[in-house]
Amino acid sequence: MVSISERTCSVCKTKKPKGKLVRWVIIEGKPKLDAKKILSGRGYYCCKKHKGNIDKFIKIKKIKK
Ligand SMILES: [Zn+2]
Secondary structure: OOOOOOEEEEOOOOOOEEEHEEEEEEEEOEEEEOOOOOOOOOOEEEEHHHHHHHHHHHHHHHOOO
């Protein structure tokens, strides 16, 4: 059995294999692309196509610090 770890996109709620998503970490209230998946903190997986929407997404979430 092949296990593919799936993550849900935080923006559009679509389930996708981890490799198809990019991880964003909120650092000091700002989204930072965690390309190497090494940053600690609250991470969000999103489709690559949402790159331009991350700021908006963060505001909707009302994430502070
Ligand atoms: Zn998405």
